[in-house]
Amino acid sequence: MIKLGVIGYGSRIGNIIRVMQEQRPECKIQAITDIRNDELKAQNSALQDVHFYASFEDMYNNEELDGVLIGTRCSLHTEMALKVLPTGIPLYLEKPVSTTMADVHRLKKASDASSSEVVVSFPLRVSRVARMAKEIIDSGKIGTVEHVQATNNTPYGSVYYHSWYRDEKETGGLFLQKATHDFDYINYIVDQSPIAVCAMTSKQIFKGTKPAGLKCMDCEENRTCEESTIKLPEKKRERWAYCSFAEDTGNEDSGSALVRYESGMHVAYSQNFFVRNKAGYRGARFMGYKGTLEFNFYTSQLKVYMHHTNRVETYDVDAGNDHFGGDTMLVNNFVDVMQGLDKSHSTLDHGLTSALMCLKAKQSAETGTFQTIAWDDKF
Structure with missing residues (x-):
């Protein structure tokens, strides 16, 4: 035992x-x-x-x-x-x-x-989709990865505004909540160290003048509001209780980052928390001189586009329903x-590197500056 x-x-x-x-x-x-x-x-x-x-x-x-x-x-x-x-x-x-x-x-x-x-x-990092992507890239099929475009449009983003996740003192912001996963699987696949980041966040949707601490069940608009949780099952309604348009609603609702890696190549990453339903997407494109590999976690499908022939290879991955295996x-x-x-x-080194990337991205967004990704001596 x-x-x-x-x-x-x-x-x-x-x-x-x-x-x-x-x-x-x-x-x-x-x-x-x-x-x-x-x-x-x-x-x-x-x-x-x-x-x-x-x-x-x-x-x-x-x-x-x-x-x-x-x-x-x-x-x-x-x-x-x-x-x-x-x-x-x-x-x-x-x-x-x-x-x-x-x-x-x-x-x-x-x-x-x-x-x-x-x-x-x-x-x-250990999902079947990411491991297959790394296997293909490591084979040299698309050449050395020289550019990455990654996206996480989260269709269940309401949790970050209705529940305790809205408290940025608890979450550290949404780079740490979501991008930490994406930065990590990118680090794994490209097998390089990040050296610098610049980032930007926006809060355009989940803001408003409703009273602090207001709960959906106490709001006069809870029958018409698209974000109302009153129709959820009781236990979920209790967890997702608060108004996402109140003056105390925390967290940005979109964010983007450019990350430079040691070879000189860079990653363009963007995440969004107000898309819904079929607009949800999580995946990336890895581009080399010989070809482009892309995958979508939600469909568990991976494609390789060859640049110098008309060949396109499609792989359907048996990903499972537990974070894609x-x-x-x-x-x-x-x-x-x-x-x-x-x-x-x-x-833990993987976790620390990803957390440092997210914290530096947050600093960059707050200060409008590039941030070096390194273990500062002052700490």
Whole structure:
């Protein structure tokens, strides 16, 4: 039996644990520490035999754990990881690994001093689509990648304005919430280091003069507003409670970044949070002199356009419904890591690099300047 400890039993880490137990039934939740311990015990019958603790320190001192998973709100990811890293226990860490520049440098320092093997929750990096794209590019079919255009038009963006995600102190902004995945899979596929970024964000839609703290159920326009959540199921309505046109609605609703890489090539990336339905898209084009490779995560289709012949190759990928097969890959990797059978395929260094890119993009957007992507000495 593989004994797991959980710090922050949120919905995302709950899904990861579900996939883990489906894939590897030898895994068992041994202990949990969460600010909602009593609520979790009362609402989830599957947790009745789990040991609950008020702190990680208590859990660590009283349990023999094979691995720890961190699923707190984003602003606590670094703080909790700093508690686990010195123990040497394998760690599964939700993204973003940090939400502030100070935290990303604290985590970098702790990572350099730790022997803990860390799997960061970057399912796109290990998805079947991204791995096939890298396989084709590494074969030399399209030549060396010299330009990338990547897009993430998020059709479920309402979550970033109706729920706790609207609090930028928790999220760190939407580069850290979404682009962190996209930057990471691009880094993986091109296999280069980013060196500079410039970025811009806009807030054109989700702003307004409705009172701070207003909930959809209390708004007189909740029957006509396109963003109203009153018709959602009760549990979801409770989570997505707040007006997205109130004066306290946080987060930009679109953003773009240009990233320069060490070879001199650059990536143009853009994300949007007010498109809906079929307008949703997540994917990229990788261009070399000999050809262009493009893929769409939502359709799980990959195409290669050859530049000097009329040939177009189409690949339909059996991606799965768990972040395009990525969650299954991550949980199996983490179990193998805990058993000493493998190393992490989505490391803390990957998480730190992506977080630094996002934080530098945020700084660039706020200051209107290019930002160097480097570990500053002042930290």
